[in-house]
Amino acid sequence: MAALNRTTLFTRLFKALKKHYQAPPPPPARPLLEQLLFACCLENASFEKAQQAYQSLVDSYFDWNEVRVSTIRELAESMHMLPDPATAASHVKRLLQAVFESTYSFDLEAWRKLAVGEAQKKLREIHGVTPFAVAVATQAVLGGHAIGVDRAAWELFSLLGLAGEKERAAGTVPGLERAIPKNKGHEFFALLHECAAELLHENPSPRLLKVVTDVLPDAMGRLEQYFESRRAAAAGAEQPREPASVTDQHAPAAPTPVAQPRHAPATQAAVSGPASSPREESKPAAKARPAKTESPPAPAARSEPEKPAAEKAAAAKTTAEKPAAKTEVQKTAQAKRATKAAEGGERKPPRKQASPTTPRADAAAPRQPKAAKKKPAPSSPAKRKPR
Numbered sequence: 001m002a003a004l005n006r007t008t009l010f011t012r013l014f015k016a017l018k019k020h021y022q023a024p025p026p027p028p029a030r031p032l033l034e035q036l037l038f039a040c041c042l043e044n045a046s047f048e049k050a051q052q053a054y055q056s057l058v059d060s061y062f063d064w065n066e067v068r069v070s071t072i073r074e075l076a077e078s079m080h081m082l083p084d085p086a087t088a089a090s091h092v093k094r095l096l097q098a099v100f101e102s103t104y105s106f107d108l109e110a111w112r113k114l115a116v117g118e119a120q121k122k123l124r125e126i127h128g129v130t131p132f133a134v135a136v137a138t139q140a141v142l143g144g145h146a147i148g149v150d151r152a153a154w155e156l157f158s159l160l161g162l163a164g165e166k167e168r169a170a171g172t173v174p175g176l177e178r179a180i181p182k183n184k185g186h187e188f189f190a191l192l193h194e195c196a197a198e199l200l201h202e203n204p205s206p207r208l209l210k211v212v213t214d215v216l217p218d219a220m221g222r223l224e225q226y227f228e229s230r231r232a233a234a235a236g237a238e239q240p241r242e243p244a245s246v247t248d249q250h251a252p253a254a255p256t257p258v259a260q261p262r263h264a265p266a267t268q269a270a271v272s273g274p275a276s277s278p279r280e281e282s283k284p285a286a287k288a289r290p291a292k293t294e295s296p297p298a299p300a301a302r303s304e305p306e307k308p309a310a311e312k313a314a315a316a317k318t319t320a321e322k323p324a325a326k327t328e329v330q331k332t333a334q335a336k337r338a339t340k341a342a343e344g345g346e347r348k349p350p351r352k353q354a355s356p357t358t359p360r361a362d363a364a365a366p367r368q369p370k371a372a373k374k375k376p377a378p379s380s381p382a383k384r385k386p387r
Contacts (some may be wrong), residue, residue, distance in 0.1 A: 009162055009215060010179035016214040020207040024048075032108040032141050033064075034097060036123070037287035038102040039133035040091040043150045045082045046197045047190070053079040053088065064106045083200050094128025102126075116144040131171050137362045139189065145182040149173060152196035159222050160215055202234075203227065294359055 030038065037057070042050035055080045061067045069073065075089035082088050099106060111119045123134045136146035149157070157163035162175050180188045198208045204227055212219050230347050289304045 006162060007179045009160060010176060012215045013160065013162075013179065013211070014184075014188055014191075016211045017188070017195055019208050019214070021191045021194050024194070026186065027140065029052075030141070033106055034139045035141050036095060036108075036129060036133050037092055039136040039148070040088055040095060040128075040130075041079065042136065042152060042193070043088065043091075043130065043132050044084060044152050044197070044200060045088075046194060049081050049083075052081050053085075056081075057092070060373075064096055065100070068093065068100060091130065091133075093127050095126060098127040098129075112141065116142050120144070122205060136249045139185060145177055145185055147176060147180065147185055148193070150193075150196070151174075152199050153192060155199050155226070156192075156196045159212065159219050159226060161219070180184050202231070227362065 014218045027038070027047075038050065038054050041053040041057075045053070057067060057075070060078045061070070070093070071084060072089045072093055075092060076085040079085040079088055096106065099108065111122055114122070116138065120134055120138055123129055123137060124131075132148045132150045135146040136142040138146040139148070154163065154168050157173060158168070167173055177185075195208060195211055204223060208219070209223070212223055
């Protein structure tokens with residue numbers, strides 16, 4: 001689509017919006033952080049619902065720190081009037097947490113003194129701030145020219161042929177800010193947001209159909225297909241599961257099979273099983289798999305053959321005679337030693353003890369001290385001969 005055609009369509013859209021919709025009153029002046037929180041409530045919701053959700057947060061909690069530490073479920077219950085309260089509650093909580101971690105406070109008024117581009121860059125870096133919230137804060141607080149486009153507005157632009165998937169992925173609508181001047185930016189944004197919020201209803205409103213017809217009559221077919229697809233998706237999500245039948249609910253449970261032992265004997269299965277009929281007996285029996293036999297035990301140690309009784313008696317007699325013979329030998333030796341002592345037998349001469357004066361032959365010779373080196377005597381100076 002050429003740029004001229006796009007600009008013409010934006011001009012037609014602005015005229016149709018002013019004809020069929022009424023712009024809400026301008027919102028009160030808020031600080032930058034509070035304007036971001038209001039934008040989180042306003043995304044994909046009408047101005048009336050967003051104002052109710054924001055006021056519920058202010059009235060239900062003591063301060064923004066209490067909102068920060070609350071759970072998403074608690075915040076969603078306070079913002080139940082929104083179309084998607086859980087998503088809005090998640091954005092609010094993440095925004096407050098990121099601001100508190102970066103500044104340890106809930107004040108962003110110092111950013112209003114920065115240039116519009118630099119302030120927008122800082123806002124985009126905050127975790128939880130969407131491009132829609134940045135555009136709303138830029139227009140309402142920073143004094144820049146930006147028009148917020150949320151999911152509902154993107155759907156409307158797609159139906160009217162003003163933006164495609166490529167522009168939606170980039171997050172910008174070419175020619176929008178050029179076609180709508182800055183002094184008309186707030187009015188156009190308010191009318192566009194009110195019209196786009198009705199796309200999230202179950203059925204299109206009459207004034208929405210008139211706006212689409214005034215801008216692009218060929219878009220009526222696409223608008224009907226859009227609402228049909230949304231109804232089908234909603235019906236598929238809400239379809240309950242089929243309950244179980246009465247017979248299935250009261251049917252007896254199947255018996256649990258009893259596991260047979262791994263090495264059960266064949267006779268056990270034959271006794272426990274039912275009696276076989278003559279036909280079954282005539283059938284050839286199926287070949288049974290050979291059961292796994294356990295490995296034979298290790299052979300015991302080979303024992304010596306037992307000796308006869310006569311050999312045992314002889315061995316015992318020999319063992320008993322040995323200590324007796326030994327005892328007699330010891331007695332004979334003691335008697336001989338006693339006899340020699342009585343007769344005064346010769347005694348062995350005592351060993352000669354070495355005299356202390358006589359040095360042992362094998363004794364090591366004492367070390368001789370080293371002779372001290374004699375220093376040479378200083379030479380006397382030569383006497384001079386008298387002349």
